[in-house]
């Protein structure tokens with residue numbers, strides 16, 4: 771699975787790295803970005819939870 775943060779949409783709330791720091795981190799622009807290319811195993815559920823929790827739906831998972 772891939773998780774991708776839309777940099778245009780992200781408002782930098784910090785929620786996704788707090789839910790799933792193994793997959794998301796904040797970058798120097800104050801936006802979230804992916805730490806890993808491929809999300810697998812036990813991280814899938816928490817990455818999906820982070821995507822569902824994003825207030826502006828900036829995270830797509832596929």
Ligand code: SF4
Pocket residue numbers: 775779780781782783784785786787801802820823824825826827828829
């Ligand atoms: S939860 Fe959404 S708005 Fe907040 S930092 Fe993550 S991608 Fe950006």
